[in-house]
Amino acid sequence: MSFHDAVVPAYLQILNSLTGLLTKAEAHCEAKKIQPEVLLGARLYPDMLPLTKQVQLVCDHAARGCARLTHSDVPSTPDTEKSFAELKQRLAKTIDYVKSFKPEQFDGADAKDVTFPVGPERTMTLKGQQFLSAFSFPNFYFHAVTAHGILRHNGVEIGKRDFLGVS
Amino acid sequence: MSFHDAVVPAYLQILNSLTGLLTKAEAHCEAKKIQPEVLLGARLYPDMLPLTKQVQLVCDHAARGCARLTHSDVPSTPDTEKSFAELKQRLAKTIDYVKSFKPEQFDGADAKDVTFPVGPERTMTLKGQQFLSAFSFPNFYFHAVTAHGILRHNGVEIGKRDFLGVS
Numbered sequence: 410m411s412f413h414d415a416v417v418p419a420y421l422q423i424l425n426s427l428t429g430l431l432t433k434a435e436a437h438c439e440a441k442k443i444q445p446e447v448l449l450g451a452r453l454y455p456d457m458l459p460l461t462k463q464v465q466l467v468c469d470h471a472a473r474g475c476a477r478l479t480h481s482d483v484p485s486t487p488d489t490e491k492s493f494a495e496l497k498q499r500l501a502k503t504i505d506y507v508k509s510f511k512p513e514q515f516d517g518a519d520a521k522d523v524t525f526p527v528g529p530e531r532t533m534t535l536k537g538q539q540f541l542s543a544f545s546f547p548n549f550y551f552h553a554v555t556a557h558g559i560l561r562h563n564g565v566e567i568g569k570r571d572f573l574g575v576s
Numbered sequence: 577m578s579f580h581d582a583v584v585p586a587y588l589q590i591l592n593s594l595t596g597l598l599t600k601a602e603a604h605c606e607a608k609k610i611q612p613e614v615l616l617g618a619r620l621y622p623d624m625l626p627l628t629k630q631v632q633l634v635c636d637h638a639a640r641g642c643a644r645l646t647h648s649d650v651p652s653t654p655d656t657e658k659s660f661a662e663l664k665q666r667l668a669k670t671i672d673y674v675k676s677f678k679p680e681q682f683d684g685a686d687a688k689d690v691t692f693p694v695g696p697e698r699t700m701t702l703k704g705q706q707f708l709s710a711f712s713f714p715n716f717y718f719h720a721v722t723a724h725g726i727l728r729h730n731g732v733e734i735g736k737r738d739f740l741g742v743s
Binding site: 418422520537547550551554569 | 577581582585586589590620621624686687703704705706708709710711713714715717718721722724725728729731736739740
């Protein structure tokens with residue numbers, strides 16, 4: 410198995426399943442006469458980030474993870490989404506971007522240095538595998554599962570199988 | 577980098593950080609005169625699993641992930657924990673178990689078949705890397721982040737840095 414296989418399918422699985430979660434959330438809003446912006450702005454606690462930002466961060470961690478591991482230009486996307494349709498479009502663009510990487514771009518990347526920001530003025534350098542295991546995946550899943558938790562907490566009928574993308 | 581490095585440090589980081597989250601949750605209960613069993617039984621929605629079960633499942637996915645990837649006997653632990661202290665003990669035992677694996681036990685495991693249950697009467701077979709990326713990690717992080725979400729939603733003063741184990 411290549412290092413590509415440790416990275417790209419993992420991101421794609423959750424980016425796809427999150428698209429499905431948002432489709433169910435949108436249908437839930439329609440069925441229950443909930444204004445979409447209310448659910449898009451929902452948080453698990455007042456000082457946590459809202460659903461929209463959680464989804465944007467999932468996209469960022471997947472895209473930037475691929476870019477940093479392959480020493481490509483790191484993409485920056487403005488956070489302008491204001492609807493379920495726009496968030497799904499961002500997920501779709503992120504999926505296309507992640508799919509655009511060729512397996513050989515990841516060859517040897519597990520052992521190469523990756524330098525990345527961990528604050529406004531601080532960077533950290535880790536080997537690719539460590540960057541993936543200790544930083545990219547925990548952040549990526551953190552925001553994806555928190556998005557799932559916000560939707561569940563607000564009554565959207567989804568479960569872990571939806572999160573895993575197997576239902 | 578070895579396949580061991582793709583598996584064991586990732587589990588350990590979150591098992592350790594979850595121990596820290598529970599320590600803060602316990603202190604929060606004491607400071608706010610909250611009965612610990614109320615927080616241990618908290619859920620994000622009535623048909624979701626409570627905090628205690630989320631932590632137990634994090635332990636199971638880490639321990640069973642290591643066992644399945646190394647073709648070792650798969651441990652089974654009864655879910656008897658009823659306090660923060662007992663849950664932290666279970667996390668500590670799981671950490672010891674995960675640490676007990678030697679790097680060479682994972683050699684070549686990414687390309688070997690892993691057969692695992694996906695329901696009461698169904699199994700699935702995937703290559704080790706796919707089992708890790710598509711099943712073990714998403715489940716492991718799902719329950720860990722949900723535990724974090726339950727605590728945050730209930731006012732425990734923790735953040736993503738606590739989840740990542742960097743604070």
